[in-house]
Amino acid sequence: MKRDLICVACPLGCPITVEYEGTEVFSVTGNTCKRGDAYARTEVVNPTRSLATSVKVNGGVHPVVPVRSSQPVPKSMMFDCMKVINAASVDAPVRIGQVIIPNILDTGADIIATNND
Numbered sequence: 001m002k003r004d005l006i007c008v009a010c011p012l013g014c015p016i017t018v019e020y021e022g023t024e025v026f027s028v029t030g031n032t033c034k035r036g037d038a039y040a041r042t043e044v045v046n047p048t049r050s051l052a053t054s055v056k057v058n059g060g061v062h063p064v065v066p067v068r069s070s071q072p073v074p075k076s077m078m079f080d081c082m083k084v085i086n087a088a089s090v091d092a093p094v095r096i097g098q099v100i101i102p103n104i105l106d107t108g109a110d111i112i113a114t115n116n117d
């Protein structure tokens with residue numbers, strides 16, 4: 001199987017072609033660095049995405065605080081992760097870098113605050 005991708009690992013956006021079957025990658029071409037190779041292999045075998053959203057704050061200055069995942073999570077689990085995040089809330093004060101939800105859905109990613117509140 002052959003798949004054409006645009007690398008999103010940096011703003012250059014190199015066009016990459018991956019030849020693979022199932023989880024076996026035969027070739028990656030078009031990338032100009034190793035990050036592109038890694039991106040392409042992950043994208044066809046187990047695509048992941050970083051999560052950036054917000055969580056409700058109880059008693060804070062603002063009603064929500066921005067959060068992000070400490071590492072990308074499987075793309076197939078994004079919807080379920082968002083359900084957990086949308087149901088969560090945190091008591092003020094919130095500190096930047098604070099872990100709001102550890103190891104969300106056993107993905108290994110923590111949901112962490114990216115601002116104070």
Ligand code: SF4
Nearest residue numbers: 007010013014033036
């Ligand atoms: S292959 Fe390398 S240089 Fe090209 S977009 Fe990806 S990260 Fe950037």
